[in-house]
Amino acid sequence: MYVVLAGESLLPVGGTVRAVPDPAAAVRELEAAERPRWVWADTREDYPRLLGAGVRVARCHDLALTEGLLLAYDGRYGEPRSARAAHARLHGLPVPEEEPSAPGTLFAPEPLGAQAVAEVLADQLRRIEALPEPGRFRLLVAAESAGALVAAEMSCDGMPWRRDVHDALLTELLGPRPVHGMRPAKLQALADEVAAALGHPVNPDSVQQLVKAFKAAGVALKTTRSGELKRIDHPAVAPLLAYKELARLFSFHGWVWADQWVRDGRFRPEYVVGGVVSGRWATNGGGALQIPKVMRRVVMADDGWVLVVADAAQLEPRVLAAMAGDVGLARAAGEIDLYSALAKSFGGERDNAKIAMLSAMYGGTSGDAPKLLAVMRQRFPLAYQFVEDAAKAGEEGRLVRSWLGRTSPPPSARWKELVSGPEGARAARDRGRFTRNFVVQGTAAEWALALLGVLRGLLPEPARLVFFQHDEVMVHCPLAQAEEVIAAVSEAAGQASRLLFGGTPVRFPMEAVAVSSYADAK
């Protein structure tokens, strides 16, 4: 049962509009009674006010995310996907530009009315039914929408972040917090060391100045990447490398960052569901998906609580085995260590099996890859062919799709130009690598999304999902619930696998551990 929520109106689909002066209370009541699938224009706009009132819902249909998936399916990337835009297209009206995401914008348009939301929903459901695999796409829409609920909830709940531990770590590595605009003491000392070694005052944050100073010291540099620096023998290199590492910590995840993103002991980034074309999430501020490993010790469970951390092992090769229906590979993927199970097919070396799989999924060609790929082609022909087909489609400028129907962007005008020019072969190969990777990464992302959606429904109160990073989840729960949550993770992995791949023999192991600090999880 679908129920539209638009502003202060409720509309059970097929029924009549009801004005609700207190939407949160109305949602709470109906959720308890009927658990409908809530339909709204945009979870990012509509759900936080419910969360703010302490109301959570089990299921929703996000019109903007669904519109984005449907447009992409038709090769219409980048067209406005808001419910308002979808409604305008439906009626042949001028389509508004993509809505500015900044809140509090002047002249923010009136929210779409409940009837209009219901019309867009009906249109989307009709378009989904007309697809060749409507069941899969329905699952994609449900998973994407569930992801939007999780993202909003995680932003609301936040990940535990101990500011005192963070401050101690920064102080240990950088020295005490400096006054505004100054470098921390240890960072400044390293900068001075670099300048002294080069015999020249130099700003270590400036590529140009560094290249010039090294040149004056008799060292020719093309870039100042750490890999290139490591290959030179010069006394300035060691302090410069140390500087770069610490400077990044200071400016990306230092005190200023914490002032902005950590409140009440919780880190609250804004997640962007489907923000990466493959379906992975991105973040909009906070850099939640790039937290350096050294910072993990700052993520600590509350007293009497634990963090249950789990990541999917070797997710992408397993996804490939299941998608391609390759019996031999699927049998290996029925084991906990997929690569060990494959080793005997590749001359007994686990490492060879790994390189073969990775090269197949990512288009690698260096080292032993060609030789190992030839073995793979012979031993696992269906898996090999699956990624080859995706690469070929990309090279020819065609679209590829994930298992559930998320669709790659069409080639750009620039690419079409390039591909018929002198650098054409290279452009084609590059896009082939992208589409080859897209089908695997995209399907891995939707497996993870399905896992997240299922797990969310299995968690006992007051356990909370607090972090999700591509193939890894973190739950914050009372110590006494740790075992139950660990079991829920494993159950969710099984359910996600069945939702996507039915009775596949492929296993998707998800080992969860309960820790008091994120740093102890690995």
Place this chain on the structure above:
DNA sequence: TGACCAAGCGCC
């Protein structure tokens, strides 16, 4: 002054 780009490196 603000807009924009490139470099570089973090994460998976």
Place this chain on the structure above:
DNA sequence: AAAGGGCGCTTGGTCA
């Protein structure tokens, strides 16, 4: 861990 794809984010530097 591989090593490929892609993303976010900050700084310096250029341009209007």
